Amino acid sequence: MATQLKSNAELDIIPLSPAIGVEVKGIDLSQPIDEGTGQALRQAWAKNSILLVRGQDLDYDAQFAYARIYGDVAARVKPPVEKRSYRADPDNPMQLVTNELDDEGKPVGSLGDGEMWFHTDKCYVGKPHRASFLYAVEIPSEGGHTKFASLYNGYDRLPNDLRAKLEGRKVLQMYDYTKTEPGSLNQPLENLLHYWQPVFVTNPDTKRKAVYISRLMSMRIEGYSDEESRELINAVADIVEAEDNIYEHVWKPGDIMIWDNLSCLHARTDWPREQRRTLRRVTIKGDALVG
Numbered sequence: 245m246a247t248q249l250k251s252n253a254e255l256d257i258i259p260l261s262p263a264i265g266v267e268v269k270g271i272d273l274s275q276p277i278d279e280g281t282g283q284a285l286r287q288a289w290a291k292n293s294i295l296l297v298r299g300q301d302l303d304y305d306a307q308f309a310y311a312r313i314y315g316d317v318a319a320r321v322k323p324p325v326e327k328r329s330y331r332a333d334p335d336n337p338m339q340l341v342t343n344e345l346d347d348e349g350k351p352v353g354s355l356g357d358g359e360m361w362f363h364t365d366k367c368y369v370g371k372p373h374r375a376s377f378l379y380a381v382e383i384p385s386e387g388g389h390t391k392f393a394s395l396y397n398g399y400d401r402l403p404n405d406l407r408a409k410l411e412g413r414k415v416l417q418m419y420d421y422t423k424t425e426p427g428s429l430n431q432p433l434e435n436l437l438h439y440w441q442p443v444f445v446t447n448p449d450t451k452r453k454a455v456y457i458s459r460l461m462s463m464r465i466e467g468y469s470d471e472e473s474r475e476l477i478n479a480v481a482d483i484v485e486a487e488d489n490i491y492e493h494v495w496k497p498g499d500i501m502i503w504d505n506l507s508c509l510h511a512r513t514d515w516p517r518e519q520r521r522t523l524r525r526v527t528i529k530g531d532a533l534v535g
């Protein structure tokens with residue numbers, strides 16, 4: 245039997261901010277999502293970079309089922325053993341982003357603590373994850389917000405001289421799992437995850453261009469010295485991180501957010517260490533980037 249296609253107009257879609265993001269209301273993700281609704285959700289996400297649904301009660305299966313609307317779920321990628329500070333849990337199919345400790349005082353999840361600068365997930369591999377999801381389980385009384393910045397707007401707002409300096413170039417994306425500030429180039433690159441990506445990335449869904457640079461993980465611009473590269477990266481980051489280009493999400497338990505790693509950056513604000521913060525993370529596979 246043919247599936248009845250729904251249009252976007254049938255979903256209750258509300259902007260989260262002038263710069264980026266939408267919230268979808270009146271949908272229960274613990275129930276099966278029909279194909280037309282799934283298509284409308286996917287279109288709304290690709291166009292707006294982030295898509296929030298609040299008040300959801302999702303077990304692991306429901307979270308995975310929701311994720312599959314947007315693409316193929318990626319296998320969990322764990323840091324190298326020597327850089328892994330948390331307890332390995334091979335039976336858990338989902339990454340726990342949590343500061344919870346076990347009885348021996350070891351972290352039960354990863355990326356648990358503190359502020360994290362603007363970045364985009366897995367930009368330092370050949371096929372970055374296309375999308376990431378966070379589902380909020382336990383949230384502190386203050387802080388631990390996630391900020392999202394539009395890389396579409398970042399591209400559109402580049403002054404002509406800066407755009408000309410970056411046109412057709414590649415950017416070295418790099419990540420050191422042990423750090424929450426930029427890694428240093430004064431160490432052998434082969435010890436770190438790194439990949440040269442196009443500076444300007446064409447989004448496969450919207451065909452819009454985004455400037456694929458972040459202060460945390462972009463290290464070098466092709467054809468420029470370290471110092472010149474840092475100046476260019478900071479100039480772009482100042483534009484991308486402008487207040488009017490950001491939506492800051494204040495989490496509540498039951499929120500599920502999906503973001504497009506090709507068209508936005510995300511960052512995390514600090515929160516009191518003694519308060520627990522736990523979210524469940526899933527990612528969607530991506531392809532090699534097109535400039």
Ligand SMILES: [Fe+2]
Pocket residue numbers: 363364365510
């Ligand atoms: Fe991230």
